[in-house]
Structure formats: structure tokens, C-alpha cells
Amino acid sequence: MSGGVDSAIAAALLKEQGYDTVGLFMNNWEDRDGTCPADDDWADARSAADKLGIPIYSVDFSSEYYERVFETFLAEYRAGRTPNPDVLCNREIKFDAFAKYAEELGADIIATGHYCGISHEGGTHLLLRAKDAGKDQTYFLNQVRTEQLADVAFPLGGMLKPDVRALAEKYGLDSVAKKKDSTGICFIGERNFRRFLSEYLPARPGDIVDESGVKVGRHEGLMYYTLGQRRGLGIGGLKGRAQDRWFVVGKDLETNRLIVSCGEDDRLFSRTLTASGINFIGPAPEVQVFDCTAKTRYRQPDAPCRVTMTSDSSATVEFASPMRAITPGQYVVFYIGSRCLGGGVIDGI
Numbered sequence: 059m060s061g062g063v064d065s066a067i068a069a070a071l072l073k074e075q076g077y078d079t080v081g082l083f084m085n086n087w088e089d090r091d092g093t094c095p096a097d098d099d100w101a102d103a104r105s106a107a108d109k110l111g112i113p114i115y116s117v118d119f120s121s122e123y124y125e126r127v128f129e130t131f132l133a134e135y136r137a138g139r140t141p142n143p144d145v146l147c148n149r150e151i152k153f154d155a156f157a158k159y160a161e162e163l164g165a166d167i168i169a170t171g172h173y174c175g176i177s178h179e180g181g182t183h184l185l186l187r188a189k190d191a192g193k194d195q196t197y198f199l200n201q202v203r204t205e206q207l208a209d210v211a212f213p214l215g216g217m218l219k220p221d222v223r224a225l226a227e228k229y230g231l232d233s234v235a236k237k238k239d240s241t242g243i244c245f246i247g248e249r250n251f252r253r254f255l256s257e258y259l260p261a262r263p264g265d266i267v268d269e270s271g272v273k274v275g276r277h278e279g280l281m282y283y284t285l286g287q288r289r290g291l292g293i294g295g296l297k298g299r300a301q302d303r304w305f306v307v308g309k310d311l312e313t314n315r316l317i318v319s320c321g322e323d324d325r326l327f328s329r330t331l332t333a334s335g336i337n338f339i340g341p342a343p344e345v346q347v348f349d350c351t352a353k354t355r356y357r358q359p360d361a362p363c364r365v366t367m368t369s370d371s372s373a374t375v376e377f378a379s380p381m382r383a384i385t386p387g388q389y390v391v392f393y394i395g396s397r398c399l400g401g402g403v404i405d406g407i
Contacts, residue, residue: 059081059082059083059103059106059107059114060083060084060099060103060171060240061083061098061099061100061101061102061103061106061234061237062099062102062171062234062237062239062240063171063222063223063226063231063234063235063237064171064172064173064214064222065103065170065171066103066106066110066171066226066231066234067171067213067214067217067222067225067226067229067231068169068170068171068212068213068214069081069106069107069110069112069169070110070225070229070231071213071214071225072169072211072213073110073111073112077167079110079112080112080113080114080115080163080165081103081106081107081112081113081114081115082114082115082116082117082156082159082160082163083099083100083103083104083114083115083116083117084116084117084119084151084152084156085100085116085117085118085119085120086119086120086123086127086147086151087120087123088120088124100116101233102233102234102237105231105232105233105234106231106233106234109229109230109231109232109233110229110231115163117156117159119151119155119156122150122151122155123147123150123151126146126150126151126155127143127146127147127150127151128143130143130146131143131146132258132259134387135255135259135281136259136281137311137387138280138281138309138311138386139385139386139387140284140285140385140386140387140388141387141388142198142387142388142389143243144198144243145198145199145200145201145389146201148198148199148201148202149201149202149203149206152170153168153202153203153206153207153210154206156168157206157209157210166209167209167210167211168209168210168211169210169211169212169213170210170212171213171214172195172198172199172212172214172215173188173190173193173194173195173212173214173215173217173219174186174187174188174194174195174196174199174212174215174398175187175188175189175212175215175216175396176207176210176211176212176215178208182204182340182341183204183205183207183208183210183339183340184339184340184397185199185202185207185339185340185397185398185400186215186396186397186398187393187396187397187398188212188214188215188216189215189216189217189218190217190218190219192219193218193219196391196393196398197353197356197389197391197398197401198356199339199398200337200339200389200391200398200400200401200402201335201337201389201400201401202337202339203337203339204338204339204340207339223235223236251282252278252279252282255281255282256279259279259281261278261279261281261282262279262280262314263276263277263278263279264276264277264279264280264313264314264315264316265277265314265315265316266291266293266315266316266317266318267315267316267317267318268317268318268319268320269307269317269318269319269325274293274296274304274318275291275292275293275318276292277291277316280309280311280314280316283306283309283316284306284383284385285306285307285308285326285383285384285385286305286306286323286326286382286383286385287305287306288303288304288305288306291304291305291306291318293318302320302321303320303321304318304319304320305318305319305320305323305326306318307319307325307326323382326382326383327380327381327382328380328381328384328407329376329377329378329379329380329381330374330375330376330377330407331354331374331375331381331384331390331404331405331406331407332372332373332374332375332404332405332406332407333372333373333374333375333390333401333402333403333404333405334371334372334402334403334405335371335372335402335403336367336370336371336372336373336400336401336402337371337400337401337402338399338400339398339399339400340397340399343365343367343399346366346367347364347365347366347367348364348365349362349363349364349365350362350363350365350392350393350394350399351363351392351393351394352365352375352377352390352391352392352393352401353390353391353393354381354384354385354388354389354390354404355385355388360393361377361378361379361381362377362378362379363375363376363377363378364376365392371402372402373402375390384404384407385404386404386405386406387403387404388403388404389401389402389403389404390402390404
């Protein structure tokens with residue numbers, strides 16, 4: 059129970075179904091300056107548990123999170139990539155450290171407030187899309203291993219978000235019923251992202267150049283920028299240059315230069331990518347080449363593609379139509395119909 063409405067209603071539904079339900083609250087970050095809202099979330103989780111009449115415990119996984127998620131997060135930024143720590147958090151913490159802790163307490167099943175479906179039929183475990191397409195979170199679970207889903211339930215998989223909030227009102231869960239959904243990276247909270255990151259990675263300012271190598275500005279550190287970014291570049295009104303919007307098209311780590319382009323963003327579109335760390339949830343395709351749909355970022359419609367496995371855990375992906383701003387460090391996630399096959403981390407185009 060995270061202190062939000064989704065996990066509170068997941069607990070309420072399980073109790074209603076007759077399960078002996080216990081809440082667990084995870085603290086995954088050792089807050090140094092009071093900007094991470096863990097204390098408030100813990101208070102809201104306790105309030106919801108009290109209202110439901112179930113016990114709740116708090117467990118500290120901050121050291122595991124730092125070693126297994128945050129250090130990878132920093133390494134990716136050092137490499138000039140744009141990581142997604144929520145994906146690793148699910149595999150390494152929620153469905154590993156958290157699940158093992160729950161098992162030690164005697165739990166037969168763990169449940170979360172994720173908007174996902176799951177099937178345990180036929181001796182395997184399949185990850186399925188949620189009924190609420192706008193809230194579906196299968197993208198963030200693409201690296202969870204099949205065996206990690208053996209004793210898992212997703213009570214909200216068949217629900218719409220407005221119905222979840224309506225149930226919270228019905229159950230009198232005042233602490234969470236109208237609480238705003240959490241967004242962004244939990245350990246950063248409301249603080250300034252650049253200031254936070256600079257505490258762990260020294261910033262190296264450098265030149266911003268166009269595609270021909272001509273300097274057009276200065277950047278504050280390559281780690282602060284991502285492909286396709288338009289805002290915050292500080293470029294505009296250059297004498298003798300087109301007065302159009304600039305956007306990031308690349309990073310040169312060796313020379314510490316940020317590469318930008320002006321005007322049309324055709325340069326950002328690509329039909330292919332390479333990916334590694336491919337993880338299949340449930341049976342893997344039995345062929346080396348298969349067709350499916352995929353997305354390269356969370357808020358993106360599925361796109362038809364062809365996947366060619368180049369090893370057991372790497373692949374090339376070719377899309378039927380060009381995709382904008384395919385970003386190394388993010389994940390490509392595969393689907394066939396309602397099933398999420400899994401995914402891998404994007405290495406390049």
C-alpha cells in the first residue's frame with residue numbers, strides 16, 4: 059500500500075473477496091532534505107488500512123533500491139542515455155525484495171494497485187493489458203520475469219480509474235479518495251531535477267552545435283537533455299539563422315557537445331532500433347522473426363513492427379512507419395493483442 063487510492067482499493071477488493079489481507083508500505087528512498095513525500099504517504103496508507111480494518115507494516119528497502127535501481131539510473135545518465143527507473147523498480151524491488159519479504163511474513167499472494175491484467179492458466183503466467191487503456195501500466199512491468207508473477211494478483215486490471223475513485227468514496231477512504239496521482243520519479247519528488255542530479259553527477263557544461271558543427275549555444279550538461287527535447291535549450295533569435303524551433307537530435311559524449319537541429323523534425327524519425335536485455339513474459343516466440351506491435355515510450359499508441367532476435371536477449375525492431383525520437387535507455391515493449399510479451403532496453407537506431 060503506497061498511500062495512494064489504487065493500492066488502497068486493491069486491498070479493499072481483496073478483503074471483500076474474503077482474503078486475509080495485510081498492507082505493506084515500502085520506503086525506497088532515504089530522504090535527506092524532506093522533499094520526498096514518504097511520511098505523508100505512510101500516514102495516508104495507515105489511515106486507509108485503519109478504515110479497512112487491516113494491519114499494515116512499513117518496510118525499508120532504501121539500500122536495495124540504491125544498489126539495484128539508482129546506481130543503474132546514474133550509470134545510464136553517465137553514458138548519455140535516458141533511463142526509466144520505474145521499470146527496474148518493479149523487477150528488482152516490488153516483485154523481488156518486496157515479494158520475498160511478504161513471503162517471509164506468510165503471504166500466499168501479493169497484490170499491487172497496478173492497472174494490469176494477469177492470467178495464470180495453462181501452467182504459465184501472462185501479463186495482460188488493463189481494461190482502462192489510459193491507465194494501463196504493462197509498459198512499466200516489461201522486465202518482470204515470468205516466475206515473479208506466479209503468486210501475483212492485480213485487482214484493478216478490470217476497472218476504470220473513475221470507478222476506483224468512486225469505490226474509495228463508498229468505502230470512506232477520505233485520505234486517498236481524491237488524492238492526486240503520483241507522477242515522475244519518486245525519489246526526486248517536487249525538487250528541481252537538475253539540482254538533484256548534480257548532487258550525484260558533476261555537470262559538464264559544453265557547446266550546443268548544429269548538425270554541421272557550428273556553435274549555436276551552451277548546454278549545462280548532456281545528462282539534462284533527451285532526444286526530441288525542444289524546451290530549455292536557450293536558443294533563439296540567432297542572427298542570420300532560421301527563426302524556427304530548435305530540438306535535440308544527438309549527443310557527442312567524446313567532445314561533450316549537444317547536437318541540435320532547427321525547423322522540421324524529420325531527423326528525429328527512424329523505422330528501426332536495436333535493443334538488448336530482451337525479457338519475455340510467458341512463453342517466448344518460437345521463431346527468430348515475428349510480427350507484433352510495440353511502443354517505445356509509455357504515452358504512445360502501439361505501432362506495428364517486425365522483431366528479429368539476434369541473440370537470446372537482443373533484437374532489431376523494424377516499424378511499419380517511422381517513429382519519433384526513439385531514445386536509448388528507454389524501453390521498447392512488445393504486444394500481441396491484449397498480451398504484453400515483455401520488452402528490452404533501447405540501445406540505438
